Amino acid sequence: MVLDEDRGSLPFTxxxxxxxxxxxxWALGEAGVDIVDATxxxxxxxxxxxxxxxxxxxxPMTPPDFIAACIEQARSSGHAVVGVRPVTDTVKALSDGLVGDTLDRDSLLAVTSPLVVPAGVVVALARRPVSDLAQAVADLAAAGHPVETLPAPTEGRRxxxxxxxxxxGTLTDARG
Structure with missing residues (x-):
């Protein structure tokens, strides 16, 4: 499923x-995935x-081979798999409305795409995962479904x- 809901007009840029x-x-199709409509x-x-x-x-530029690798990992482990990227921004803790310590970026990951839910987990879910992938990962983990991460390539950034x-577009320009 390609997620475009709650993203404004940016998906049509x-x-x-x-x-x-x-x-x-197209990336999903090239990875061998049958696309399911949100309806x-x-x-x-x-x-x-x-x-x-x-x-x-x-x-949008997540390589099909990366999507396929996530699917393969999910199938072999039986766990959900999500693409992630390193966090490069400075992140501060917030407590009672006050800015606190700087968090260690090396211990943080940014959820990107895709999120692959293997068939064995799909049947255990009462509803479709939410369209916010970070929240969907948190929901799966809270329901007791382990979620594995796979480092996404640079072109897989959000x-x-x-x-x-x-x-x-500059990073993925085929003309070099």
Whole structure:
């Protein structure tokens, strides 16, 4: 499933002449994933007995081979697998409205895409994971489903603005 809900108009911004959401869908297809429309009821997904892949349209240039690697890891471990990137921003603790200590970035990860839920976990879920992948990971973990991480390549980064899209476009320009 390509996630575009609750993301404003950014999924329809162009990168290399194509909408981000289209690039994300093509990456899923090239990874061998059958795309499920958001209107498909969860019961139909669980009855299919297959893995469920959520791919964020704001991670449009995630390579298909990375998506396939996440699927393979989820199938072999039986655990959900999520792509992650290192945290590069300074992160501060907040307590009672006051800014506190700086957190160690090396101990933090930024959730990117995809989130692969293996078939054995899919059947145990009462509803589709939420479209916010970080929250979906937290929900799975809270429900007792281990979630493994796999470092995503640079081109798998998440964009949050038109400036990010331009940067990602430069990073992934096939002309070198």
């Amino acid at each position: 162009l990168i290399h002449g194509e909408a981000l959401v289209a690039c994300a869908a 498909v009821v969860w019961e139909a997904v669980t009855e299919a007995g297959e893995d469920f892949v959520l791919h964020d349209s704001l991670c 964009v949050t603005s038109a400036d990010d899209v331009r940067l990602l």
